[in-house]
């Protein structure tokens with residue numbers, strides 16, 4: 332093998348491994364705090380809220396929220412409940428404009444089906460009316 336070729340090969344190998352090493356250190360920390368985008372199926376995006384504006388569900392919604400969601404999402408949905416610190420992913424406040432821009436069906440998917448550290452609540456909140464009560468309640472958690 333020519334000396335030049337050998338030099339070229341060794342430096343390529345060194346660069347390759349240095350790159351691998353950097354990728355290994357950089358990407359997990361990048362993914363850690365940032366959420367991955369929610370991939371919401373069309374079925375949920377098109378879902379209508381049959382209880383939209385139903386004030387009679389407010390108390391049930393609040394009760395279910397305090398029981399099931401408060402520990403992570405916080406009393407007012409700020410994303411600062413006592414368990415939030417244990418999460419690898421950031422919990423965005425429900426007052427966030429980007430969050431509020433979601434329609435009710437999309438919030439249904441995020442709140443009831445979940446992903447990653449956001450638990451699935453299909454069994455725990457099995458009643459359709461209860462599920463929408465929680466979603467309506469989450470909508471009211473806009474911090475001024």
Ligand code: HEC
Pocket residue numbers: 366367395396399400401402403404414418420421422423424430438441442446447448449450452465466469
């Ligand atoms: C064990 C902690 C935990 C509990 C309990 C919990 N959540 Fe979450 N929730 C999370 C985390 C972490 C995320 C961010 C997940 C992601 O982006 O992958 C999240 C995300 C969400 C989102 C999407 C907004 C966002 O931050 O991306 C909604 C809506 C939501 N949760 C609603 C609820 C509701 C409603 C309840 C109760 C029925 C609940 N959550 C209970 C941890 C929790």
